[in-house]
């Protein structure tokens with residue numbers, strides 16, 4: 001497979017750095033099509049200008065009728081473009097097949113896209129808002145969207161794949177150079193579309209990646225009870241709470257967490273809820289059951305996506321935000 005060629009280069013003048021094995025093959029087709037277009041643009045424009053000058057009207061010149069037919073010329077200008085177009089098709093098709101077919105041995109990470117964050121689920125069941133991967137190994141990202149179409153885009157890898165509600169989509173890449181690479185959402189998905197960003201972290205070695213995964217998978221379980229709020233803070237940043245709930249009192253898409261604990265919340269449609277453990281838990285697993293007055297019912301349910309101890313950690317964290 002050509003997509004398995006190993007190349008890494010610095011940032012180019014026109015395009016971002018090529019940091020996956022997909023990047024050089026995609027760029028090859030892109031440059032070929034662009035250069036062919038530039039060549040014919042210049043050739044045709046120059047010929048046009050030359051003919052305008054050569055056949056200009058001038059005194060003593062009679063207009064001649066054009067010849068109706070020139071078989072060798074017509075065969076030439078049909079045959080050459082057909083060969084070029086078939087070549088472009090072949091290059092594009094083989095590269096497309098390569099970049100849309102993950103190798104069978106690929107390491108798999110699940111992706112859930114939602115307004116407005118990415119959530120990656122690793123083989124241990126650990127979830128993170130960034131994508132961590134070992135170097136030099138094909139990675140298969142299998143994902144779906146919860147609400148609307150989002151598009152998983154890593155410019156330096158030349159990988160872009162729409163994540164569509166109700167079906168699974170897959171993207172794959174192999175990155176050989178350790179480092180951090182930006183993930184964007186490339187499909188307009190609402191108010192915070194432009195802030196829907198994450199990173200791909202390519203670890204220096206497979207061992208380093210395995211160690212990171214083991215540590216990360218266990219961080220809430222390993223925290224002593226008195227430090228659970230720290231775990232809650234980490235979850236707040238990692239699981240997408242941060243995108244909608246501020247901790248400084250400013251209103252976002254959802255109510256701020258500051259000063260929330262012990263407070264009475266007026267609800268949409270009348271009534272008041274007292275903010276205690278059960279209120280927070282209910283708001284996380286079934287957010288639409290109690291919409292705070294003045295806010296839209298846009299929060300997705302986290303039922304089954306946060307463990308009990310993680311919900312407890314978030315409650316402990318909210319308690320600290322007085």
Ligand code: CUA
Pocket residue numbers: 114115116149150151185186187188189190193194196
């Ligand atoms: Cu998600 Cu744009």
